[in-house]
Amino acid sequence: MKKKVKENDFARHLSYFLSKYLPGQMNASSNTVISYRDTFKIFLNYCRTEKNLKPELIQMETVKKxxxxxxxxxxxxxxxxxxxTRNQxxxxxxxxxxYVQKESPENLFASCRFV
Incomplete structure (x- = not known):
C-alpha cells in the first residue's frame, strides 16, 4: 500500500499569493510583488540553511511564531x-x-498562531 503524499499547502498558497492574488485581486505594483517574493526567497533560504527545513516540505503548520x-x-x-527592512x-x-486566513479557512487555526 502506497503512503499518500501530503500536498504542500504552504507552497500552493504562496504561489497563488504571489502570482495571482497580489497582482490581480490586490492590484499590487510589480515592485511590491517583487519585494514580497524576495522576502519569501530569503525566508525559504533561511529555513533551509539555518533550520534544516527543505522548502519543498514546509507546510502551513510548520510556520509557527x-x-x-x-x-x-x-x-x-x-x-x-x-x-x-526587517519590518518590511x-x-x-x-x-x-x-490572505491565507481569508482564502483558506481550513488553515485558520494554523495561521492564527502566527498573526
Missing part, C-alpha cells in the same frame, strides 16, 4: 538588516497570512 521570530532576529543579526519583511509575511 517562533520560526518567524527567529527569522526576523536572523535578518537583523546575521544579515545586518535595518529595523525598517514582517509586513509581507503578515499580508501572506492574512
Amino acid at each position: 517562533e520560526l518567524i521570530v527567529d527569522f526576523l532576529a536572523w535578518l537583523e543579526i546575521e544579515r545586518e538588516c535595518s529595523i525598517s 519583511r514582517l509586513a509581507a509575511i503578515h499580508a501572506f497570512f492574512g
Whole structure:
C-alpha cells in the first residue's frame, strides 16, 4: 500500500499569493510583488540553511511564531538588516497570512498562531 503524499499547502498558497492574488485581486505594483517574493526567497533560504527545513516540505503548520521570530532576529543579526527592512519583511509575511486566513479557512487555526 502506497503512503499518500501530503500536498504542500504552504507552497500552493504562496504561489497563488504571489502570482495571482497580489497582482490581480490586490492590484499590487510589480515592485511590491517583487519585494514580497524576495522576502519569501530569503525566508525559504533561511529555513533551509539555518533550520534544516527543505522548502519543498514546509507546510502551513510548520510556520509557527517562533520560526518567524527567529527569522526576523536572523535578518537583523546575521544579515545586518535595518529595523525598517526587517519590518518590511514582517509586513509581507503578515499580508501572506492574512490572505491565507481569508482564502483558506481550513488553515485558520494554523495561521492564527502566527498573526
